[in-house]
Amino acid sequence: MEKIIDEKQQGNSLVIEPKTENKRKLFIESYGCQMNFSDSEIVASILSKEGYNTTQKLEEADLVLVNTCSIREKAELTVRKRLEKYNAVKRINPKMKVGVLGCMAERLKSKFLEEEKIVDLVVGPDAYKDLPNLISEVEEGRNAVNVILSKEETYGDVSPVRLQSNGVSAFVSITRGCDNMCTFCVVPFTRGRERSRDPQSIIKEVNDLAEKGFKEITLLGQNVDSYLWYGGGMKKDFEKASPMQKATATDFATLLKLVAEAQPKMRVRFSTSNPQDMTLDAIEMMEKYPNICNSIHLPVQSGSDRMLQKMNRLHTREEYFNLIDNIRKLIPDCGISHDLITGFPTETEEDHQDTISLMKYVKYHFGFMFAYSERPGTMAARKFEDDIPAEIKQRRLAEIVALQREHSQYRTQQYIGKTVEVLIEKSSKKSDAHWSGRTSQNTVAVFPKENYKVGEFVNVKVKDCTSATLICDPIGYSDNN
Numbered sequence: 001m002e003k004i005i006d007e008k009q010q011g012n013s014l015v016i017e018p019k020t021e022n023k024r025k026l027f028i029e030s031y032g033c034q035m036n037f038s039d040s041e042i043v044a045s046i047l048s049k050e051g052y053n054t055t056q057k058l059e060e061a062d063l064v065l066v067n068t069c070s071i072r073e074k075a076e077l078t079v080r081k082r083l084e085k086y087n088a089v090k091r092i093n094p095k096m097k098v099g100v101l102g103c104m105a106e107r108l109k110s111k112f113l114e115e116e117k118i119v120d121l122v123v124g125p126d127a128y129k130d131l132p133n134l135i136s137e138v139e140e141g142r143n144a145v146n147v148i149l150s151k152e153e154t155y156g157d158v159s160p161v162r163l164q165s166n167g168v169s170a171f172v173s174i175t176r177g178c179d180n181m182c183t184f185c186v187v188p189f190t191r192g193r194e195r196s197r198d199p200q201s202i203i204k205e206v207n208d209l210a211e212k213g214f215k216e217i218t219l220l221g222q223n224v225d226s227y228l229w230y231g232g233g234m235k236k237d238f239e240k241a242s243p244m245q246k247a248t249a250t251d252f253a254t255l256l257k258l259v260a261e262a263q264p265k266m267r268v269r270f271s272t273s274n275p276q277d278m279t280l281d282a283i284e285m286m287e288k289y290p291n292i293c294n295s296i297h298l299p300v301q302s303g304s305d306r307m308l309q310k311m312n313r314l315h316t317r318e319e320y321f322n323l324i325d326n327i328r329k330l331i332p333d334c335g336i337s338h339d340l341i342t343g344f345p346t347e348t349e350e351d352h353q354d355t356i357s358l359m360k361y362v363k364y365h366f367g368f369m370f371a372y373s374e375r376p377g378t379m380a381a382r383k384f385e386d387d388i389p390a391e392i393k394q395r396r397l398a399e400i401v402a403l404q405r406e407h408s409q410y411r412t413q414q415y416i417g418k419t420v421e422v423l424i425e426k427s428s429k430k431s432d433a434h435w436s437g438r439t440s441q442n443t444v445a446v447f448p449k450e451n452y453k454v455g456e457f458v459n460v461k462v463k464d465c466t467s468a469t470l471i472c473d474p475i476g477y478s479d480n481n
Contacts, residue, residue, distance in 0.1 A: 103190035153176070216266060230250075283326060297339075317358065416464065420445065
């Protein structure tokens with residue numbers, strides 16, 4: 001997996017403020033997408049009520065949980081390597097219990113207990129409320145598994161703890177599951193059907209974060225554009241809803257409006273979008289409200305219509321271009337990022353060149369690029385031969401990555417000489433004398449600390465750049481503070 005900016009597969013052990021009454025220690029590590037990190041915050045909240053404080057020291061943990069990803073083979077291999085590390089610690093501390101959460105748990109189910117002898121419990125993404133019962137089973141000497149997918153569960157009634165929080169940015173989950181059935185993707189099998197969360201519970205969580213001093217939230221879902229609340233139930237059942245439910249339903253554009261108006265000083269982001277489901281209404285809402293960030297992660301996967309059809313992506317190359325054109329028309333400075341797969345079964349050189357030409361048309365700000373990795377259980381694994389040689393996949397991937405670096409450099413260079421607003425998030429990795437934050441377009445910016453603080457909005461002037469970072473000088477506080 002290649003990455004231009006973010007580290008999507010980076011594992012993180014997470015810790016929260018301890019409760020003095022809690023005597024047991026939980027070590028929780030997350031891999032994969034933002035939803036996994038958000039789910040880990042839900043898990044920590046549930047277990048905090050069961051007497052667990054989080055710890056960053058694996059060796060002192062009573063319970064070790066790894067929240068897993070199945071989207072790529074590499075992600076699963078990383079988790080298995082971590083389990084080897086846990087095993088070494090467990091030999092020293094045999095009372096320590098080990099659990100596997102998330103998509104890998106859902107995919108492998110009880111088979112995990114056979115393959116990984118140190119694993120005591122296996123818990124799918126919709127079964128986290130059952131963790132207290134499962135842990136009791138383990139403590140009584142029995143292995144425990146719950147991987148039942150739910151048609152209703154959204155965890156809307158659980159107040160997540162903020163495990164890796166800098167006190168500035170937070171995730172707010174709005175949907176779970178996916179109905180799109182892309183042939184390469186395991187998500188519908190590991191996270192189930194689409195269902196949306198009550199908008200009032202979302203607004204309540206956003207307001208609570210604002211009261212705690214957070215300055216930015218990201219609305220999360222496997223497909224946020226499919227958000228649709230009509231009183232409960234799955235999106236696929238909306239046609240059966242009553243006339244009143246249909247008339248008062250909340251779609252994604254309306255949810256954006258509600259969140260933006262609830263906290264006009266708070267930045268609002270969202271991820272991930274699906275081209276076939278993104279509406280003009282949502283783009284217009286972004287244009288209307290200045291606190292909705294001008295940034296869209298818009299996975300395309302391929303620039304070839306033949307490949308898109310084979311992937312069961314329900315949009316064409318031309319439709320994607322029209323969507324990009326509408327975004328650029330309404331929000332000219334919008335930062336657009338992508339996901340791309342190279343080497344999908346039967347991909348020809350012509351298909352690859354279609355992807356190259358699409359990239360040249362859009363000139364993305366950044367992206368996540370992968371060589372195709374066959375995932376067991378998917379339609380692609382069942383029906384298509386993984387027939388593209390590894391060396392061709394890697395050569396095509398290298399060409400895509402090189403072109404994206406060129407485009408990322410082009411995009412950051414456009415900022416030179418301009419003044420942009422940055423929300424300070426942390427110290428720069430390369431210099432403790434500099435702050436690091438992001439623009440509305442999700443571009444990283446660094447500048448001298450001076451007297452500014454984490455969580456403040458600062459106007460900066462861009463004087464130089466790399467392909468991933470704006471190098472700036474601060475010129476004063478933003479009106480957004």
